[in-house]
Amino acid sequence: MTSLLWLIPVALILGAGALAGFVWALKSGQFDDPAGDAERILGEDDGPDLG
Amino acid sequence: MSAATATTPRLSPFVTRGSDHCEIDLVIEGARCGGCLAKIENGLSALPGVTTARMNLSTSRLHLEWAGSGETEAARADDFAQVLHDMGFGAGPYAPDAADQARESESKALLLAMAVAGFGLMNIMLLSAGVWAGGESMSALTRSFLHWLSAAIALPIALFSGRPFFRSAWAALSKRQTNMDVPITLAILLACGLSLWETWHSEAHTYFDAALMLIFLLLIGRFLDARLRARTSMAAQQLAALQVRSAARIKADGSVETIPSEDIAPGDRLLIPSGEALPCDAKILQPGARIDAAVVTGETALIRPDIGETIYSGSLNRGQAITVEALRAAGDSLLSDITRLVEAGAQAEARHVRLADRAARAYVPIVHTLALATLLGWLLVGAEPRTAILNAIAVLIITCPCALGLAVPAVQVVAVGRLFSRGILIRSGDALERLAAIRHIVFDKTGTLTQGQAVPDVSHLTPKDRSLIGALATRSAHPISQALAGLAGPHTIEVVEEIPGQGLRGRIDGSPIAIGQAGFVGGAHERDEAGVWAKIGDAAPVFIPLTDPIRPEAPSAIATLHDMGLTTSLLSGDADAVAQSVARDLGIEDAKGRVTPEDKLADITAREASGTPVLMVGDGINDAPALAHAHASASLAGASEISRAAADIILRGDTLAGLPFAIRVARAAKSRVIENFAFAAGYNMLAVPLAVFGHVTPLIAAAAMSGSSLIVTLNALRMRRVGDYEGPDHPGRHYDPQTINPVGQGALA
Numbered sequence: 163m164t165s166l167l168w169l170i171p172v173a174l175i176l177g178a179g180a181l182a183g184f185v186w187a188l189k190s191g192q193f194d195d196p197a198g199d200a201e202r203i204l205g206e207d208d209g210p211d212l213g
Numbered sequence: 214m215s216a217a218t219a220t221t222p223r224l225s226p227f228v229t230r231g232s233d234h235c236e237i238d239l240v241i242e243g244a245r246c247g248g249c250l251a252k253i254e255n256g257l258s259a260l261p262g263v264t265t266a267r268m269n270l271s272t273s274r275l276h277l278e279w280a281g282s283g284e285t286e287a288a289r290a291d292d293f294a295q296v297l298h299d300m301g302f303g304a305g306p307y308a309p310d311a312a313d314q315a316r317e318s319e320s321k322a323l324l325l326a327m328a329v330a331g332f333g334l335m336n337i338m339l340l341s342a343g344v345w346a347g348g349e350s351m352s353a354l355t356r357s358f359l360h361w362l363s364a365a366i367a368l369p370i371a372l373f374s375g376r377p378f379f380r381s382a383w384a385a386l387s388k389r390q391t392n393m394d395v396p397i398t399l400a401i402l403l404a405c406g407l408s409l410w411e412t413w414h415s416e417a418h419t420y421f422d423a424a425l426m427l428i429f430l431l432l433i434g435r436f437l438d439a440r441l442r443a444r445t446s447m448a449a450q451q452l453a454a455l456q457v458r459s460a461a462r463i464k465a466d467g468s469v470e471t472i473p474s475e476d477i478a479p480g481d482r483l484l485i486p487s488g489e490a491l492p493c494d495a496k497i498l499q500p501g502a503r504i505d506a507a508v509v510t511g512e513t514a515l516i517r518p519d520i521g522e523t524i525y526s527g528s529l530n531r532g533q534a535i536t537v538e539a540l541r542a543a544g545d546s547l548l549s550d551i552t553r554l555v556e557a558g559a560q561a562e563a564r565h566v567r568l569a570d571r572a573a574r575a576y577v578p579i580v581h582t583l584a585l586a587t588l589l590g591w592l593l594v595g596a597e598p599r600t601a602i603l604n605a606i607a608v609l610i611i612t613c614p615c616a617l618g619l620a621v622p623a624v625q626v627v628a629v630g631r632l633f634s635r636g637i638l639i640r641s642g643d644a645l646e647r648l649a650a651i652r653h654i655v656f657d658k659t660g661t662l663t664q665g666q667a668v669p670d671v672s673h674l675t676p677k678d679r680s681l682i683g684a685l686a687t688r689s690a691h692p693i694s695q696a697l698a699g700l701a702g703p704h705t706i707e708v709v710e711e712i713p714g715q716g717l718r719g720r721i722d723g724s725p726i727a728i729g730q731a732g733f734v735g736g737a738h739e740r741d742e743a744g745v746w747a748k749i750g751d752a753a754p755v756f757i758p759l760t761d762p763i764r765p766e767a768p769s770a771i772a773t774l775h776d777m778g779l780t781t782s783l784l785s786g787d788a789d790a791v792a793q794s795v796a797r798d799l800g801i802e803d804a805k806g807r808v809t810p811e812d813k814l815a816d817i818t819a820r821e822a823s824g825t826p827v828l829m830v831g832d833g834i835n836d837a838p839a840l841a842h843a844h845a846s847a848s849l850a851g852a853s854e855i856s857r858a859a860a861d862i863i864l865r866g867d868t869l870a871g872l873p874f875a876i877r878v879a880r881a882a883k884s885r886v887i888e889n890f891a892f893a894a895g896y897n898m899l900a901v902p903l904a905v906f907g908h909v910t911p912l913i914a915a916a917a918m919s920g921s922s923l924i925v926t927l928n929a930l931r932m933r934r935v936g937d938y939e940g941p942d943h944p945g946r947h948y949d950p951q952t953i954n955p956v957g958q959g960a961l962a
Contacts, residue, residue, distance in 0.1 A: 166355075170340075170362065173336060173339060174336060174366075177332050177335060177336050178332070180332070181328060181329065181332040184328045185325065185328065188321065188324060188325060188328070193321075193324065194269065194271070195269040195270055195271045195272070196271055197270040197271040198250060198268065198269055198270030198271060200247075201246060201247025201250055201270060202247065202250065204247055205247060205251055
């Protein structure tokens with residue numbers, strides 16, 4: 163039973179971490195051009211770093 | 214819309230000038246892959262002064278920044294467009310409007326709501342699984358603890374992620390209407406409220422997981438729908454951006470300046486080069502003009518307007534360069550009654566009730582009556598109020614249209630994606646529904662079934678004459694010469710003189726030869742039809758009419774449509790005999806010529822009044838009212854702007870071949886949607902009795918909800934394969950230029 167007391171917070175923190183990561187990715191524009199990013203990663207040279 | 218005649222738009226008005234740099238957003242046509250992306254970005258970055266060239270492949274937009282902020286620097290935007298053009302990409306200015314930005318932020322908000330709901334759902338499922346597995350052996354205290362924990366997670370998340378549904382339901386209710394979001398909102402709120410009550414009283418069953426699953430699954434449907442709308446509007450916008458044209462304005466001192474056609478003011482004097490279209494309604498200022506008004510009236514014979522006569526925008530100048538006076542600004546120039554008819558038609562289309570809404574109208578009253586009956590029934594048989602309320606709420610939760618919310622968007626996203634990949638743009642999801650219902654197709658002739666381009670008809674010349682004329686024509690870049698050059702035989706050309714706007718003269722194998730206008734070749738007289746004269750040696754000059762041949766893909770496309778059980782007819786503004794002959798060649802049952810835009814409209818209205826939904830396919834300005842009023846409408850990419858604006862579907866490759874495919878996909882989409890509704894209804898028929906009699910546990914609710922959503926989504930994915938089989942082929946019925954007379958020849962000669 164006592165295991166619940168730390169397992170549940172751990173699960174919540176891990177989940178919240180993943181959610182925070184997703185929100186950060188969304189806000190920083192990483193979902194703006196999924197088609198372009200899929201192609202860019204295959205390119206030989208790194209284009210200009212523009213964020 | 215041939216690339217050769219398109220003039221590069223002037224982009225400087227769209228450039229944003231900062232303190233030390235300029236920037237512009239361009240819509241790029243033709244960039245499809247990573248190779249294009251690298252080519253565009255690297256090519257433009259290499260230009261002097263360019264600091265940023267970033268292409269977004271998903272939206273086909275290019276963001277460009279370059280150093281300097283003066284007038285000359287801003288004008289470099291046109292050079293960049295030229296560089297892109299030379300690489301093989303079209304470029305037009307991107308002018309974001311408020312609706313676009315709203316759509317983009319809505320889509321992001323939905324994604325965020327979905328992610329939050331997903332996070333909450335996962336965690337609550339973890340807790341719920343414990344409660345379900347623990348069953349009787351779990352102590353009431355532990356269970357209560359898990360329920361309180363669930364409540365703490367679920368309530369704030371449901372309130373945050375459920376907002377799109379709450380807002381929409383509230384909007385409907387405040388207008389005294391219902392929509393699908395009313396039962397959804399009710400189910401979410403009741404599930405949360407009931408669960409909180411049960412938690413408070415330490416009871417065994419809570420529905421927090423069901424509430425969040427409902428929100429999560431429905432948000433997927435909402436998000437798909439938002440993405441679909443963004444995608445269709447983006448495609449339409451891309452076409453519009455590439456349409457920006459320029460005009461040549463004659464200044465007071467006689468010099469000519471190039472301006473964007475939106476800047477034309479009434480009273481401006483414009484120079485219309487040979488072969489260009491009038492950018493606005495205008496008055497003719499000089500004699501001898503020869504105008505092709507086919508796009509406005511559908512008539513292929515040329516008109517010769519007098520000085521002062523009004524020519525409508527879109528008409529082509531087929532003679533020499535002429536000076537005209539603008540009567541209206543380009544935006545106001547489309548025939549006012551046509552615009553009015555189109556607007557009326559758009560309202561008629563808005564009356565189409567989407568399948569999902571029709572389902573909702575039938576569904577909502579039934580479900581709410583059922584829940585009420587459950588409540589009263591349990592009270593009547595003497596149950597405790599708590600049991601009665603519990604069961605009534607269980608009915609509402611289990612009947613919540615989760616699968617229904619996914620049923621339509623999932624199918625439409627797959628169907629529209631399929632059409633996009635074949636170059637067919639569709640304006641909206643409900644256009645797909647309307648297309649599926651059509652039984653009859655009305656075609657326009659000029660530019661739709663025919664190529665809408667002047668092609669010289671030399672069938673009456675001897676092979677020797679053809680090869681001589683062809684040989685001379687190889688020396689000129691003029692479009693008509695280019696079309697004739699294919700006939701060239703092995704001859705030695707001695708002298709060649711080309712006078713722009715007049716003709717081409719030379720000596721072949723020792724004898725003089727000339728092609729061009731009547732006055733240029735000598736001994737010929739002007740004729741009222743489009744064509745050129747040719748004079749070989751001392752023989753009398755011969756006339757080579759310019760005809761408008763049937764599109765090569767039209768016969769097989771129409772045969773396929775007939776095989777699909779559709780009937781066809783042709784309505785043309787051109788001469789009756791021409792319309793009849795084209796219809797005969799294509800196997801169209803019914804044809805009428807000399808039809809005005811009002812007649813076309815009346816024909817379609819009459820057919821629809823008698824219960825036959827009509828698809829109108831047209832490209833001219835004269836087709837626009839019919840396109841707007843018909844149950845569904847299609848236009849080719851090369852069509853006039855107003856036609857494309859009125860049409861539901863745009864066939865991008867400027868070919869009719871996509872039409873049968875589009876109808877097939879639309880029909881398949883409709884049957885998938887109906888199948889999905891049947892699944893959802895069937896699932897309700899199984900689950901509702903359980904709920905009414907009080908046998909639904911949270912575990913059953915969760916399993917049923919996710920199960921039905923999964924089935925609906927998988928069924929939608931079957932759409933991916935539709936159309937791989939193209940139907941019976943028609944080997945003998947493809948267009949053969951040797952056996953079918955070019956269109957219009959009989960009527961014009």
